[in-house]
Amino acid sequence: MKNFILLLFTAFLLTSCKDEPNVKGLSDSSGNINNVSVFIDEVMWNGQIGDSLRKKLAAPVDGLPQEEPTFNINQYPTKIFDGFVKKGRNIIVVQKTDKTGFGASKDQYAAPQNVFYISGKTTNDVLNIIENKASQIIQTIRKGEILENQKRMKKALVNDKNIKNRFGVTMNIGYGYNYETINDKFIWLRKEYQSGYNSILVYEVxxxxxxxxxxxxxNIISIRDSIGKANVHGMLDNTWMITEEAYAPYLFTTTLDNKPAFLTKGTWELKNDFMAGPFINYAIKDTTNNRYLIIEGFTYLPSKAKRDHMFELEAIINSAKIID
Incomplete structure (x- = not known):
């Protein structure tokens, strides 16, 4: 088995620079969104190497009110790396061998799929690779999971003509979202659950x-608080959405639709009420129209895990394309 893995690893080092589309003839990959399969022997998994992998892959997601891991990790011994387990969408294989190196492969056993290989002569060799490559691995998996989420949503899309007509942007909005509010300067869509909802807001400044x-x-907090006061109200009188004052939101610079954007993650609450939850806000710079197009997602699911619901909102927002 070890020689087999080494041969595969060598092949990946030669071909990892290629980024081919899904290969015809491959079966569909499997797995829930944000799940990662790690093939590593028990001794390493229960030691420093396993601790390092868990610290990186299961780090808490920024902006959620309770700690939730970036990915769910399923650990398997390397000797069973065969058959259906090779169909997972996200796979990491870790081994101690007589060679030290890192390899990445796309769509090797199924499609879509990302497989990463980490090998080292010593524990420190493996730890150094994890430290140096973890960010790349996480970014690649997240990008793939957003694409997978978007693909699943495309099976039943909500008509986005109201957003297109008012804001000049198209979006892939998955099944279950309904228009709550539509006016010339603001749109609110909501997806109801048994114990809460997801929401998408679209506006511009x-x-x-x-x-x-x-x-x-x-400035972003001030804008979203004014939008919340004007448009997003609770069931009780004199209640509206604001940015939670007790915790400063996270701010990142990013790109969306090849345009610079500010990404803000934090927690919202209802003024004069007890409702609250996480939000994700993209402010996309559209110089052609002298505006920032703002697309925000937020969720209300008391006492429920929220990571995957927020990830769905992020996948929807990342599908946005401004019409030139």
Whole structure:
């Protein structure tokens, strides 16, 4: 088995630079969203190497009110790396061998699929590779999971003509979302669950509302709080959505639809009420139209895990394309 893995690893080092589309003839990959299969022997899994992998792959997701891991990890011994377990969408194989190296392969046993190989002569060799390559592995898996989520949603899309007509943007919005509010400057879609809901907001502001003398995060909070007061109300009188004041949101720079964007993650709450939950806010710079297009997702699911619901919202938002 060890020689077999080494041969595969060598092949990946020669071909990992290729980024081929899904290969015809491969079976569909399997697995829930945000699940990773790690093939590693028990001794390593229960030691420093396993601790390092768990620390990286299961780190808490930013912006959630309770700690939830970035990925769910399923650990298997390397000797069973065969058959149906090779059909997982996200696979990491870790071994101690007489060679040290890292390899990555796309769509080897199924499609879509990402497989990563980590090998080292010593524990420190393996730990160094994990430390140096973890960010790449996580980014690759997240990108693939967003694409997988978008693919699943495409099977039953909600008509986005209202968003297209008012804001000049198309989005792949999955089944179950209904228009809650539609006006010329604001759209709210909501997907109801038995014990809560997911929401998507779409609106726009002039570029100078975000880029001025104040800090970017302060401007984004001020904008979303004013939008919440005007448009997002609770069941009780005199209640509206605001950014939770007790915790500062996370702010990142990113790109969406090949345009610069600010990504804000934090927690919302209802003023004068007890409802709250996480939100994710993308402010996309659209210089052609002298605006920031803002697309936000937030969820309300008390006492429930929220990571995958927020990930669905992120996948929807990342499908946005501004019409030139």
């Amino acid at each position: 002039p570029i100078n509302r975000i880029e001025n003398q104040n800090e970017i995060v302060q």
